[in-house]
Amino acid sequence: MSSFKSLLSQHAATVEKALAAALANDRLEGENTRPARLLEAMRYSALAGGKRLRPFLLIECAGLFGVKSAQSVQAAAALECIHCYSLVHDDLPAMDDDDLRRGKPTTHRAFDEAMAILAGDALLTLSFDMIASEAIHPDGSVRADLVQLYAKAAGLGGMVGGQVLDLAAEGKSLDEAAITTLQAMKTGALIRCACEAGAIIGNAKPDERVALRAFGFAIGQAFQLADDILDITSNAETMGKQTAKDGGRGKGTLVELHGVEATRQRAQELLGQAVGNLSVFGDRAETLANAAEFMVNRDH
Amino acid sequence: MSSFKSLLSQHAATVEKALAAALANDRLEGENTRPARLLEAMRYSALAGGKRLRPFLLIECAGLFGVKSAQSVQAAAALECIHCYSLVHDDLPAMDDDDLRRGKPTTHRAFDEAMAILAGDALLTLSFDMIASEAIHPDGSVRADLVQLYAKAAGLGGMVGGQVLDLAAEGKSLDEAAITTLQAMKTGALIRCACEAGAIIGNAKPDERVALRAFGFAIGQAFQLADDILDITSNAETMGKQTAKDGGRGKGTLVELHGVEATRQRAQELLGQAVGNLSVFGDRAETLANAAEFMVNRDH
Numbered sequence: 399m400s401s402f403k404s405l406l407s408q409h410a411a412t413v414e415k416a417l418a419a420a421l422a423n424d425r426l427e428g429e430n431t432r433p434a435r436l437l438e439a440m441r442y443s444a445l446a447g448g449k450r451l452r453p454f455l456l457i458e459c460a461g462l463f464g465v466k467s468a469q470s471v472q473a474a475a476a477l478e479c480i481h482c483y484s485l486v487h488d489d490l491p492a493m494d495d496d497d498l499r500r501g502k503p504t505t506h507r508a509f510d511e512a513m514a515i516l517a518g519d520a521l522l523t524l525s526f527d528m529i530a531s532e533a534i535h536p537d538g539s540v541r542a543d544l545v546q547l548y549a550k551a552a553g554l555g556g557m558v559g560g561q562v563l564d565l566a567a568e569g570k571s572l573d574e575a576a577i578t579t580l581q582a583m584k585t586g587a588l589i590r591c592a593c594e595a596g597a598i599i600g601n602a603k604p605d606e607r608v609a610l611r612a613f614g615f616a617i618g619q620a621f622q623l624a625d626d627i628l629d630i631t632s633n634a635e636t637m638g639k640q641t642a643k644d645g646g647r648g649k650g651t652l653v654e655l656h657g658v659e660a661t662r663q664r665a666q667e668l669l670g671q672a673v674g675n676l677s678v679f680g681d682r683a684e685t686l687a688n689a690a691e692f693m694v695n696r697d698h
Numbered sequence: 699m700s701s702f703k704s705l706l707s708q709h710a711a712t713v714e715k716a717l718a719a720a721l722a723n724d725r726l727e728g729e730n731t732r733p734a735r736l737l738e739a740m741r742y743s744a745l746a747g748g749k750r751l752r753p754f755l756l757i758e759c760a761g762l763f764g765v766k767s768a769q770s771v772q773a774a775a776a777l778e779c780i781h782c783y784s785l786v787h788d789d790l791p792a793m794d795d796d797d798l799r800r801g802k803p804t805t806h807r808a809f810d811e812a813m814a815i816l817a818g819d820a821l822l823t824l825s826f827d828m829i830a831s832e833a834i835h836p837d838g839s840v841r842a843d844l845v846q847l848y849a850k851a852a853g854l855g856g857m858v859g860g861q862v863l864d865l866a867a868e869g870k871s872l873d874e875a876a877i878t879t880l881q882a883m884k885t886g887a888l889i890r891c892a893c894e895a896g897a898i899i900g901n902a903k904p905d906e907r908v909a910l911r912a913f914g915f916a917i918g919q920a921f922q923l924a925d926d927i928l929d930i931t932s933n934a935e936t937m938g939k940q941t942a943k944d945g946g947r948g949k950g951t952l953v954e955l956h957g958v959e960a961t962r963q964r965a966q967e968l969l970g971q972a973v974g975n976l977s978v979f980g981d982r983a984e985t986l987a988n989a990a991e992f993m994v995n996r997d998h
Contacts, residue, residue: 428847429855430883436854436862487819492811511792512865515815519787519822520854526826527849530842538839542830545845547728549827554736554820555729562736565812583730 416475439517459596476528551591560584572650586618620668716775739817759896851891860884872950886918920968
């Protein structure tokens with residue numbers, strides 16, 4: 399496990415570097431100027447640390463097929479841009495109205511609301527520029543496939559749709575099916591996307607791609623359950639953001655529905671399913687199995 | 699000119715249909731559900747009418763190379779998604795704080811702020827899904843090129859960057875160079891993108907692509923100058939939105955700097971340059987030349 403954690407920080411550092419390069423001052427061909435204040439807000443939002451779990455999953459899933467992280471890191475960084483933009487927009491006053499994110503002021507607090515909206519818009523847009531770039535894969539149709547994968551995961555039938563369901567759920571009691579759909583969209587979609595993108599970049603065979611998508615599906619669910627449990631049992635200091643807030647605002651979680659113990663058990667079942675899906679890859683998938691365990695059993 | 703106007707409405711109707719199809723209720727493969735209220739807000743924002751000038755330019759530029767509108771309309775609709783999302787976000791209270799758009803309540807007034815932000819996010823994301831789809835062009839690397847073209851036009855070095863410069867300009871006097879850069883980004887980028895996308899879809903030769911990009915550059919500038927003039931000379935009834943607002947909030951325009959007459963003259967010069975760039979296409983470009991004239995000499 400300690401070697402897993404060191405690999406996690408190693409990949410995070412590589413991703414951070416790729417993000418910083420994508421957010422350099424110099425304009426690219428086809429761009430006009432890059433306004434300094436906008437760049438600053440984008441960097442503030444995207445280079446704020448974090449575990450970089452989605453990039454890790456992408457890099458390791460691609461690694462199953464012999465793809466070096468030097469190649470897959472660009473796709474991983476592009477996915478992280480989408481994750482970071484979603485945090486910036488979710489934190490806005492009109493949405494979750496959060497002041498802190500990872501112990502620092504949220505982007506609209508550090509800058510202003512307009513800049514937070516625009517920095518988010520620009521990170522989302524940049525993500526597609528990055529994923530369509532030749533550096534990602536020599537085959538253009540693979541790059542176009544990745545664009546569609548990312549767009550569907552992030553869009554109205556994925557992450558954004560999940561945020562809409564989440565906001566609509568405030569003050570209501572959702573049943574288990576509604577909660578599961580909401581979570582599969584809001585947080586699950588990008589996690590599945592990370593795993594499937596790794597398969598696509600690695601030119602995976604159809605059954606391998608299906609296995610990684612199923613792995614992503616199960617681990618995405620389990621990750622969210624772990625988050626919901628931490629939200630109840632952890633305190634603000636450990637988490638670096640306000641906790642027990644989701645429950646306080648009446649948003650449904652499985653913890654509220656079934657209690658901590660039953661949810662913990664369900665998360666372990668899902669972890670088992672996730673790891674089971676890796677069996678086609680044999681020993682090569684050991685790191686991914688460790689990652690799955692970390693995602694479910696982490697304490698922050 | 700009357701046949702041009704009828705072609706303009708004809709293309710607008712085709713684009714409207716493509717947008718409606720992209721915003722259908724049924725989820726696509728790779729999506730979960732499409733939340734009804736989000737779809738409603740997206741349709742409200744994207745199917746609100748309008749001249750659909752950018753789609754028109756794209757379809758007609760592609761048409762120079764024999765591409766039928768049935769093929770290019772998907773790319774045109776994707777570009778219009780970006781334009782529509784930008785209007786929704788620009789209208790938000792934290793930005794231009796507008797209540798009316800084309801005579802109807804803006805999206806955040808008709809729904810709420812959160813939904814307007816998310817509908818905009820989802821339209822932007824959907825655009826990339828559409829432009830990367832196989833229906834656009836058989837060659838995947840062409841589709842990936844288009845994704846990058848759109849992303850650069852819409853992103854931090856294009857439209858979003860222009861909006862940042864625009865907000866930063868409030869209450870300041872910009873000089874001519876700063877105004878021109880701002881406008882080349884905020885409104886010019888998508889217009890250039892429309893023309894260049896048409897060239898890419900039409901497998902244009904390099905010099906033809908350069909000519910259409912130059913056409914788009916000149917006509918984009920001229921279009922904005924015409925807008926600035928209308929903003930001063932027109933009234934709210936004709937325009938369907940609040941006018942003289944930009945000036946009132948101290949945003950710089952060339953009209954403020956040089957007056958209406960000199961700006962009108964400059965717009966005509968640019969129109970001449972734009973049409974000059976079409977000469978390589980001979981008579982085939984007559985419709986585009988008419989479009990350029992309409993964009994500069996329209997009265998609303």
